[in-house]
Amino acid sequence: xxxxxxxTVNASSSLEELRRNFLSKKGYVSGLMKELGKVxxxxxxxxxQLINTFKQEVIAKFEEKxxxxxxxxxxxxxxxxxxxxESLPTENPCGSYHPITLIQRELExxxxxxxxxxxxxSEIVDDYHCFEALNIPKYHPARDMQDTYYLSTPNxxxxxxxxxxxxxxxxxxxxxxxxxxxxxxxxFPGRCFRNEAIDACHENTFFQMEGIMIDKDISISNLIxxxxxxxxxxxxxxxxxxLRPGFFPFVEPGFELDIQCLICGGDGCPSCKNSGWLELCPxxxxxxxxxxxxGINTEEEPDKYTGFAFGLGLTxxxxxxxxxxxxxxxxxGDLNALSQFVSK
Ligand code: FA5
Numbered sequence: 411x412x413x414x415x416x417x418t419v420n421a422s423s424s425l426e427e428l429r430r431n432f433l434s435k436k437g438y439v440s441g442l443m444k445e446l447g448k449v450x451x452x453x454x455x456x457x458x459q460l461i462n463t464f465k466q467e468v469i470a471k472f473e474e475k476x477x478x479x480x481x482x483x484x485x486x487x488x489x490x491x492x493x494x495x496e497s498l499p500t501e502n503p504c505g506s507y508h509p510i511t512l513i514q515r516e517l518e519x520x521x522x523x524x525x526x527x528x529x530x531x532s533e534i535v536d537d538y539h540c541f542e543a544l545n546i547p548k549y550h551p552a553r554d555m556q557d558t559y560y561l562s563t564p565n566x567x568x569x570x571x572x573x574x575x576x577x578x579x580x581x582x583x584x585x586x587x588x589x590x591x592x593x594x595x596x597x598f599p600g601r602c603f604r605n606e607a608i609d610a611c612h613e614n615t616f617f618q619m620e621g622i623m624i625d626k627d628i629s630i631s632n633l634i635x636x637x638x639x640x641x642x643x644x645x646x647x648x649x650x651x652x653l654r655p656g657f658f659p660f661v662e663p664g665f666e667l668d669i670q671c672l673i674c675g676g677d678g679c680p681s682c683k684n685s686g687w688l689e690l691c692p693x694x695x696x697x698x699x700x701x702x703x704x705g706i707n708t709e710e711e712p713d714k715y716t717g718f719a720f721g722l723g724l725t726x727x728x729x730x731x732x733x734x735x736x737x738x739x740x741x742x743g744d745l746n747a748l749s750q751f752v753s754k
Pocket of ligand 1: 556572573606613661691694725
């Protein structure tokens with residue numbers, strides 16, 4: 411009877427019921443023990459042993475059944491769980507690139523087609539590379555131009571501008587310039603961090619793309635040519651820009667290159683802080699000290715090589731190119747907003 415009833419159990423609740431019927435105080439096994447009194451004395455021992463063996467068997471079978479039921483219930487739960495089939499088509503099978511990635515890649519292509527190398531640089535930098543190698547000595551007031559995040563590790567900070575990579579990249583190519591006469595042409599995009607008051611055109615985390623070109627006889631006209639080419643390729647239409655003097659210790663002369671705001675057409679709006687213009691790409695001729703610190707010009711021939719540098723605000727360029735009114739959109743991670751952009 412026990413075997414038959416055990417065979418029909420298919421859930422832990424009915425197993426419990428069977429256990430009560432057989433093993434509880436009022437259950438079948440206890441009933442058998444009570445019946446032992448009625449057995450003739452010479453059969454008591456063997457009958458008692460028999461009942462005990464039966465009880466042990468019942469307990470063992472219960473444990474076995476219990477394990478089997480747990481296994482079956484787990485299997486059932488796994489089968490019922492929402493299954494994931496990665497081969498099924500989805501609504502948006504391609505995903506999408508972040509607009510900053512798109513514009514960065516476009517720019518990399520443009521500059522590569524003009525012979526520039528694309529370089530990468532760390533986001534954690536030291537004081538020397540971020541400032542001193544750029545002609546900004548310790549305690550120089552120009553350090554206040556950027557509100558820098560310093561790390562608790564001594565002499566480590568979050569890159570506040572991509573110019574922090576200039577010295578290392580100049581050194582990387584200095585030998586080929588001096589020994590083989592290969593001009594240095596490099597762009598280096600990167601994420602920058604500043605403790606900024608955030609508004610429609612300022613973020614504390616934003617992207618820049620730095621560019622340098624160094625050779626004999628590089629002049630402001632080369633700089634203007636490359637800036638114009640880059641802007642006309644990116645916008646594929648006429649955009650108004652203006653060049654005005656700007657101060658950065660690592661260039662001399664230095665310029666601010668502003669773009670007329672494409673959100674308001676120059677009338678003034680929150681995206682350009684109502685000025686009609688947006689600072690986009692400061693630039694200038696690389697300061698002789700910066701070239702000297704990178705080992706490019708020697709004491710004997712201090713002016714042999716000249717070069718230009720620019721620090722393009724990539725996030726602001728993306729605002730203008732894609733008509734994004736508020737820079738915060740780029741960091742908010744809202745897929746509805748960010749998945750609308752496609753590359754050319
Ligand atoms: C610099 O960072 C210089 N290193 C640029 C440079 C390089 C000058 C080489 C000369 C030669 P500035 O702090 O102005 O300069 O930043 C450059 C550009 O980055 C700005 O014009 C702007 O487009 C962008 N930018 C700066 N701060 C922010 C910010 N908080 N949010 C978004 N974009 C910013």
